Structures are given as structure tokens and as C-alpha cells.
Amino acid sequence: MKLWFAQSIAGRLRVLVLFVSGTALLLAYISFLAFDFYSLRHNLIDSLETQATIIGFNSESALLFDDQQTAETTLSALRGAPSILAAEIFRADGRAFALYARQDSAKQSIVPKLAVGQTSASWIQDRSVLLGHAIKSDGKFIGSVYILAETRDIANRTRQFGLLSAAILLLCFAIALLATSTMRGLIIRPLENLAETAHVVSRQKDYSVRAKVPRRRDELAFLVQSFNEMLDEIEKGRAVLEQKVAERTAELSAANREIEAFSYTVAHDLRGPLQQVANIGFLLQSNAVNGKTPEASALLGKLVSATSRMSSLIDDLLNLSRAGTAPLKHVQVDLSAIARTILENLVLGDKRHIETVIADSRVAIADEGLITVVLENLLRNAWKYSSRKDLAHIEFGCRDMGDESVYFVKDNGAGFDNAYVDRLFSPFQRLHSQADFPGTGVGLATVQRIIARHGGRVWATGSVDRGAEFCFTLPQSKCGRETDSELSD
Numbered sequence: 001m002k003l004w005f006a007q008s009i010a011g012r013l014r015v016l017v018l019f020v021s022g023t024a025l026l027l028a029y030i031s032f033l034a035f036d037f038y039s040l041r042h043n044l045i046d047s048l049e050t051q052a053t054i055i056g057f058n059s060e061s062a063l064l065f066d067d068q069q070t071a072e073t074t075l076s077a078l079r080g081a082p083s084i085l086a087a088e089i090f091r092a093d094g095r096a097f098a099l100y101a102r103q104d105s106a107k108q109s110i111v112p113k114l115a116v117g118q119t120s121a122s123w124i125q126d127r128s129v130l131l132g133h134a135i136k137s138d139g140k141f142i143g144s145v146y147i148l149a150e151t152r153d154i155a156n157r158t159r160q161f162g163l164l165s166a167a168i169l170l171l172c173f174a175i176a177l178l179a180t181s182t183m184r185g186l187i188i189r190p191l192e193n194l195a196e197t198a199h200v201v202s203r204q205k206d207y208s209v210r211a212k213v214p215r216r217r218d219e220l221a222f223l224v225q226s227f228n229e230m231l232d233e234i235e236k237g238r239a240v241l242e243q244k245v246a247e248r249t250a251e252l253s254a255a256n257r258e259i260e261a262f263s264y265t266v267a268h269d270l271r272g273p274l275q276q277v278a279n280i281g282f283l284l285q286s287n288a289v290n291g292k293t294p295e296a297s298a299l300l301g302k303l304v305s306a307t308s309r310m311s312s313l314i315d316d317l318l319n320l321s322r323a324g325t326a327p328l329k330h331v332q333v334d335l336s337a338i339a340r341t342i343l344e345n346l347v348l349g350d351k352r353h354i355e356t357v358i359a360d361s362r363v364a365i366a367d368e369g370l371i372t373v374v375l376e377n378l379l380r381n382a383w384k385y386s387s388r389k390d391l392a393h394i395e396f397g398c399r400d401m402g403d404e405s406v407y408f409v410k411d412n413g414a415g416f417d418n419a420y421v422d423r424l425f426s427p428f429q430r431l432h433s434q435a436d437f438p439g440t441g442v443g444l445a446t447v448q449r450i451i452a453r454h455g456g457r458v459w460a461t462g463s464v465d466r467g468a469e470f471c472f473t474l475p476q477s478k479c480g481r482e483t484d485s486e487l488s489d
Contacts, residue, residue: 021176025169036161040154044083044129045122048147051078052120052133055145059089060135063097063143071098078147085128086110087147097143110146127151190214194224207235328367328453335362335407338372339396342379352392359397362407364477370450377443378409378470384437385468386413398479405479412467424460447472
């Protein structure tokens with residue numbers, strides 16, 4: 001069966017035609033051979049029946065007058081039939097009356113087999129036929145005649161017919177082969193041509209090739225013509241698509257240049273004056289400690305705070321810009337070590353009671369710089385939004401979900417209303433006021449862009465005052481097993 005499916009259409013069609021034609025010819029050969037054999041045997045029986053009838057008619061008076069010599073003379077007429085081995089006439093009581101046996105044959109013993117009231121019957125024996133015929137006179141049974149004939153002539157004629165039929169069979173088979181070759185030219189070649197064209201289109205992506213359309217107008221020609229028309233449509237659509245791609249690429253390149261120009265402006269043209277304002281504010285605070293009024297001190301504090309917040313916003317915008325344009329360098333990164341370093345830096349100088357749980361040996365394939373930005377944003381958010389808890393809990397880990405591994409940062413802080421979860425990853429969209437939790441509203445948008453560039457997903461779940469959990473996936477990365485926990489004061 002595997003060999004059948006492994007063959008080409010031409011091979012399978014050839015095998016199918018040969019099998020069907022060969023089977024049909026073989027069945028016809030067997031049928032004709034059997035018909036000829038049974039016809040010859042039936043003719044032999046009819047001939048024996050005729051001879052027995054004649055012998056019975058000529059032996060009627062011999063039986064009535066008990067003239068054995070006349071009966072034997074009648075039987076001797078069978079010498080003209082070389083297929084007859086023996087013949088014998090029996091009286092009504094079953095006793096032998098007259099006998100004939102061919103000279104070159106062995107002595108044959110004939111036993112009467114006709115049933116009472118039976119006129120004629122035949123029996124097929126080993127390579128011979130025995131026929132019995134009742135002899136009657138005025139309707140009264142007076143005896144019977146039996147003729148035994150061999151079937152050698154039938155076998156010889158059947159053999160000759162079989163050889164002739166076999167020769168005809170081979171001739172018909174040769175004609176079937178010729179028909180298969182002709183069919184190959186009419187059907188298979190257009191299919192092979194179509195398959196070769198499809199192969200070129202599939203492997204070489206060359207949509208300019210066309211299959212040769214057969215001259216005749218049938219289903220196969222319609223199929224080839226439809227295939228060529230489909231290639232025409234694909235080629236036209238591809239040309240339009242390539243033009244659109246070129247236009248979009250040009251637009252994207254222009255947009256990237258604008259983003260780079262904006263980043264340069266932010267990094268240099270805006271940061272310089274902003275730094276000068278911050279320095280002046282710091283100097284005014286330092287030099288006017290004794291002479292300034294409370295109002296002036298508050299104004300200077302707001303100035304320094306505003307410039308610091310503006311500097312943080314510029315940094316976040318630059319990170320967001322780099323997250324979409326910076327080239328990726330995929331390497332093996334120890335996320336656990338990065339998370340531990342970030343949390344250790346956050347703990348320094350903080351007197352809060354914080355419990356941190358960091359999963360060990362969580363290794364991923366990612367861009368080390370960009371994935372550090374992801375963990376920095378998520379862990380700093382967890383640190384910030386759990387600042388009002390007496391015992392803050394921050395956890396970094398990983399768990400398997402189906403065929404992918406999910407990394408997560410979880411805290412027990414302020415949380416958020418799940419009804420507004422779609423706003424979390426949009427730039428400048430904040431769910432908490434600046435007075436409660438200061439920030440720029442750009443960090444999570446940067447996280448989403450970085451994870452998307454890695455081919456992963458990011459989402460969040462939470463509830464108000466019960467904490468939040470931020471999850472993300474990275475392709476080709478799997479979770480480890482061990483975790484450790486530590487308590488920081």
C-alpha cells in the first residue's frame with residue numbers, strides 16, 4: 001500500500017490500467033477455457049447418446065432371439081470411434097450379453113448403473129465418460145447398452161485452445177500497454193507539466209512561469225488554464241503588494257528618522273537647558289538657606305522637584321523610543337540575578353519592612369539590556385505601589401502554563417481596578433494620582449513594546465488594595481524549579 005501511494009500519478013494509472021485489463025483478460029480466458037471444456041464434454045456425451053441409441057435399436061432383435069454374435073457385430077461398428085474404450089450390452093436381468101473392447105486398451109469392467117425406469121444417464125469417471133442407455137421393445141425394458149469413452153481428445157483440444165487463447169491474451173495485453181502509453185501522452189503529460197510548473201512556483205517563488213495548456217477543450221485543459229489565470233492574479237497582486245511594501249518601508253524609514261531626530265532633540269537640546277535650570281535651583285537653595293522666606297523655599301523646592309520629574313520623563317521617553325528601534329541581541333540571560341540586583345539597590349537606604357521572594361535560576365533567551373529595562377520598570381512599580389504597606393511583599397518568579405512559561409512580578413500594594421486594565425500599557429495613562437504615587441506613565445508602555453519585540457505577551461491582574469501581578473512570556477524560554485526567599489528590613 002505504501003508503494004502504491006509513493007508512485008506518481010502516471011505510475012499508478014499505468015498499474016491500474018494493466019491490472020484492470022489483465023484481470024479482465026484473465027477472467028475471459030478462464031471463462032472461455034471452461035466453456036470450451038464443458039462444451040466438448042457435452043458434445044461427447046451427445047455423440048455417445050446417439051451411438052447408444054443406434055446400437056440399442058440394432059440390438060433389439062438380437063436380445064429378443066438371444067443372438068450374441070449379431071449383438072457383438074453391432075458393437076464392432078464402434079471401432080470407427082477411436083475415443084471409445086469399451087461397450088457392453090446387458091440383458092434385462094443385468095447379465096452381460098455382448099462386449100466390445102478397443103484392442104490397445106486394458107480390460108475395462110462396466111457395471112450397470114441405470115436405475116429402474118431410467119432411460120439414459122451418463123457418469124464422469126477418471127479421464128473417461130460412461131453412458132448408459134435402456135433398450136426397449138414395444139415399451140418393455142429388454143436390456144441396456146453402456147459405452148465407455150476416454151476424454152483425452154477433449155483434454156488435447158482444451159490444451160490447444162488454451163495455448164491459442166494465451167497468445168491472444170498476450171496480444172491484448174500488449175495492446176493495453178500501447179493504450180497506456182497513448183493515455184500517458186493525452187492525460188499524464190499535461191498533469192506532469194502542471195506539477196512541474198507548481199514545483200517551480202513553490203520552490204523558486206517564480207510566478208512568471210506558465211503551464212502549457214492542452215489543445216483539446218476538456219476538464220484538464222480547463223484546470224491548466226485556471227491555474228495559469230491564478231498565477232496571473234498572484235503576480236499582479238504581488239506587484240501591487242511589493243509597491244505597497246516599498247511605500248510603507250519608505251514611510252517607516254522616514255518615521256524612524258523623525259523618531260531618531262526627536263530622541264536627539266530630547267537627549268541634547270532639551271536636557272541641556274533643563275539641567276541648567278536644575279543647577280540654578282540647587283544653587284539658589286544652597287546659597288539662600290538663611291535669608292529665604294518659607295514661600296521662597298517652597299517655590300525653590302517645587303522648581304527642583306519639577307525639573308527632576310521632567311528629567312525622569314525624558315529618560316522614560318528615550319527608553320520608550322529605544323524599545324521600538326534598538327536592534328535585538330538574543331543571548332542567555334539570568335533573570336533571577338537581574339531581579340536580585342535591582343531589589344538590592346532598592347533596599348539600600350530604605351527603612352521599610354519588605355519581604356522579597358526571588359525564584360532561582362530563571363534563565364531566558366532575550367536582549368539583556370532591554371529585558372533589564374522590563375524588570376527595572378516592573379520591580380520599581382511593585383516597590384512604589386507597596387510603599388504604604390506595613391509589611392510589603394514583592395515576588396519574582398515563573399510558572400508553566402501549557403506549552404509556554406510565564407514570568408511574573410507580584411506585590412501586595414495598592415493594586416488597581418480591573419475595569420481599567422486596558423489603560424495600563426498606554427503611554428501617559430495612569431490609574432493613580434501623581435500626589436499618591438509619582439511617575440511618568442511611560443514605564444508600562446515601554447515594557448509592552450519590549451516584550452512584543454521579543455515575540456511574547458504581557459498582561460496584568462489585580463484588585464484595589466490587594467496588590468497586582470504583572471506577567472509576561474518570552475519564546476524559547478522555560479522555567480526552572482528552585483526558589484529562595486529573603487526578608488529585608
